[in-house]
Structure formats: C-alpha cells, structure tokens
Amino acid sequence: MRTAKALISDGQGHYQVETVQVGDPQAGEVLVKIEASGICHTDWDSIQNWNKKFIVGHEGAGIVAAVGEGVTKVAVGDKVILNWAVPCGECFQCREGNLHICEKNSPVCGCGLDGHAHIETSKCDDEPIERSFHLGTMCEYSVVKQAAVVKVEQDIPFTSACIVGCGVMTGWGSVVNATDITAGSNVCVIGCGGVGLNAIQGAAMSGAGKIIAIDISQERIEQAKEFGATHGVIADRDDIDFIKVREDVKKLTDGRGADYAFECTAIPALGSAPLALIRSAGTAVQVSGIEQRIDFDCELFEWDKKYINPLYGMCNPDRDFPRLMELYDSGKLKLDELVTKKYQLEDMEQAFDDMLNGRIAKGVVVFS
Ligand SMILES: [Zn+2]
Numbered sequence: 470m471r472t473a474k475a476l477i478s479d480g481q482g483h484y485q486v487e488t489v490q491v492g493d494p495q496a497g498e499v500l501v502k503i504e505a506s507g508i509c510h511t512d513w514d515s516i517q518n519w520n521k522k523f524i525v526g527h528e529g530a531g532i533v534a535a536v537g538e539g540v541t542k543v544a545v546g547d548k549v550i551l552n553w554a555v556p557c558g559e560c561f562q563c564r565e566g567n568l569h570i571c572e573k574n575s576p577v578c579g580c581g582l583d584g585h586a587h588i589e590t591s592k593c594d595d596e597p598i599e600r601s602f603h604l605g606t607m608c609e610y611s612v613v614k615q616a617a618v619v620k621v622e623q624d625i626p627f628t629s630a631c632i633v634g635c636g637v638m639t640g641w642g643s644v645v646n647a648t649d650i651t652a653g654s655n656v657c658v659i660g661c662g663g664v665g666l667n668a669i670q671g672a673a674m675s676g677a678g679k680i681i682a683i684d685i686s687q688e689r690i691e692q693a694k695e696f697g698a699t700h701g702v703i704a705d706r707d708d709i710d711f712i713k714v715r716e717d718v719k720k721l722t723d724g725r726g727a728d729y730a731f732e733c734t735a736i737p738a739l740g741s742a743p744l745a746l747i748r749s750a751g752t753a754v755q756v757s758g759i760e761q762r763i764d765f766d767c768e769l770f771e772w773d774k775k776y777i778n779p780l781y782g783m784c785n786p787d788r789d790f791p792r793l794m795e796l797y798d799s800g801k802l803k804l805d806e807l808v809t810k811k812y813q814l815e816d817m818e819q820a821f822d823d824m825l826n827g828r829i830a831k832g833v834v835v836f837s
C-alpha cells in the first residue's frame with residue numbers, strides 16, 4: 470500500500486485534490502507510477518455528469534512500478550502509455566478486430582467494470598474508489614489491467630506521450646483508421662483544437678491534397694498550418710449552418726465540395742456541418758462524440774454521402790501506439806508542439822478554465 474495524491478470528483482460538478490491509498494497489482498494487473506496526465510474535455514464532462522465518486526483522468530503515461538502474476542507485456546521500469554478502451558480480446562467485437570468497442574470491457578458501452586483492475590486497489594477514506602475509464606490518471610499511481618498499457622521504446626517526454634492515449638489517437642485514427650483517404654483527397658477539418666490538429670496531421674500523412682482548416686480563430690488556423698493544413702477558412706460564430714463556410718470550401722474544391730470532412734468541435738449544433746462541406750458520395754466524419762439530439766436537414770445527405778462516427782479513432786493500442794511513437798521519432802508527428810501548458814494537480818481550476826476558453830491546444834498535469 471502506498472499513498473498518492475489524486476484529483477477526486479463527486480461527478481456532480483465538484484473536484485478536489487485528496488490523498489488516496491493505492492495497493493499492489495493482482496494477477497494480470499500493472500501498477501503504473503503516473504508521470505503526466507493529459508487534460509481532456511471528457512474529464513470536465515465526467516466531473517459534471519457521472520454522479521459518482523471517482524479518480525479523474527484517462528490520458529496517462531508513466532513508469533511500471535510493479536506487475537502482478539502472469540503479466541508478460543511489460544516489466545518493472547518500462548515506460549508506458551495508457552489506453553482507456555481496454556480490450557478483453559475474446560468478445561464478438563474484439564474478434565472482429567474492433568478492440569475499441571469491446572463488448573465486455575468498454576466503459577463506453579456501459580457494460581460494467583470488467584476492464585477495471587480490482588476495485589479495492591484504490592481507496593479514498595478507506596472506501597474503494599473507481600478510476601475514470603479504468604485508469605484515473607490524475608493520481609500519482611494507478612493499478613490497471615495489462616491490456617491498458619503499451620510499452621514505449623522511444624525517447625519522448627512523458628508530457629508528450631500521455632496525450633497519445635486520447636486526443637492524438639482520436640484525431641489521427643479518425644482519419645487514418647476510419648477512412649480511406651488517398652493521395653490528393655481534399656479534406657476539411659472543422660475545429661482546430663487538440664483533436665482537430667491531429668486529424669490534420671493524419672490527413673497530411675495520408676497524402677491529402679488540400680487540407681482546409683476551419684475555425685473561428687485566425688490564430689488557431691495559423692497553428693493548423695504548422696500541423697499540415699494547406700488552407701484556412703474562418704467561420705463566423707453566427708453561421709451555424711455553415712452557409713458561408715460551404716461557399717468558401719466549394720471555391721477551393723472546384724465547386725464540388727471536399728471528399729472528406731471531419732467535425733472536431735464537440736459543438737452539438739455543428740453535428741451536421743461536415744455533411745454540408747462534402748461533395749456527393751463524400752464522407753462526413755463526426756470525431757468529437759456529439760451525443761445530443763439535433764435537427765438534420767436530410768438534403769444534406771444528397772447524394773450518396775456517408776456519415777460515420779468512429780470511437781477513439783478505432784484504436785488498436787498495440788498496433789497504433791507504436792506506429793505513433795515511430796512517426797514521432799522520425800519527426801513526422803508533432804506531439805511536443807501540442808502541449809501548450811503544464812499544470813500541477815493543485816492548478817486544475819486554472820487548467821479547466823484555460824481549456825474551456827480555448828486558450829490552449831492541450832494542457833497536461835505533471836506530478837514531479
Ligand atoms: Zn480524452
């Protein structure tokens with residue numbers, strides 16, 4: 470048993486730093502000393518809505534501090550990235566290759582806690598406490614299933630590695646894994662925050678022709694160009710139906726519309742926006758996980774358009790994390806540049822405020 474500092478929430482809008490006890494890993498489990506944790510919009514949502522007590526955080530990187538019986542994937546001292554969609558490897562979806570929507574473990578499917586390491590291992594006030602997405606990375610230590618860790622061989626700061634496990638994977642994977650962009654495809658990316666910048670990186674690596682970054686901020690469009698965008702279109706806050714944006718995109722795409730458009734804003738009213746920007750038989754991709762009910766003009770689907778909603782960039786962690794690390798190592802994937810600000814756990818109020826007001830691409834909590 471060891472004590473650790475953690476960000477605890479009641480899932481009713483409150484959070485504070487508390488001391489928790491973290492036990493040893495059991496069979497098939499790994500104790501990770503967390504070195505850095507990404508800060509994500511999903512953390513904010515979970516703090517507001519989960520209505521239960523939990524350790525916050527689902528984007529982490531750290532060092533293996535102990536392993537339970539039968540763990541073969543990693544050893545003590547290994548540097549690891551954590552993965553929040555923990556596959557069981559045996560269910561229907563895992564056998565289909567859809568590890569990210571595992572029927573048994575995925576917290577997203579609401580199928581219980583099979584992906585969680587034994588619950589008693591983290592305790593707050595002597596009561597077992599759940600960890601966000603089976604991880605709870607805003608804590609100095611976390612015990613997770615071995616399927617939740619991927620070893621990192623490359624020389625990379627923890628602050629850059631930790632963001633791979635959510636925002637990078639989601640943006641990059643929604644392009645590379647979920648679509649079949651070919652050389653010369655024209656692509657729109659709506660929203661140039663952390664996820665959008667990684668969709669842009671994925672599109673650039675896939676050989677896209679025009680990569681049109683769309684945002685309300687000129688500054689963010691300029692940053693998007695550093696990540697591979699070839700063109701920028703400023704959206705007006707009031708142009709919720711994208712009337713003007715659509716015209717601008719058409720001008721850039723021979724009057725036809727883009728081949729692909731990726732929505733990365735998490736703004737429910739923009740759920741249909743990618744459909745407005747693509748050509749007939751193009752593909753609209755909703756990356757940000759909008760879940761609200763919204764109105765759709767079915768004319769937007771004319772004609773032969775596809776609308777897909779991949780989860781977590783269709784992440785296969787043992788395949789994708791090493792690929793992302795190699796791309797980083799060879800200078801093709803920018804990660805260091807994404808981390809705009811580092812915080813201590815005690816500074817979370819400021820961190821959430823910066824994130825919610827779009828002042829940063831990505832914030833990261835560091836523990837030492
Ligand atoms: Zn996240």
Ligand SMILES: [Zn+2]
Nearest residue numbers: 557560563571
């Ligand atoms: Zn499964």
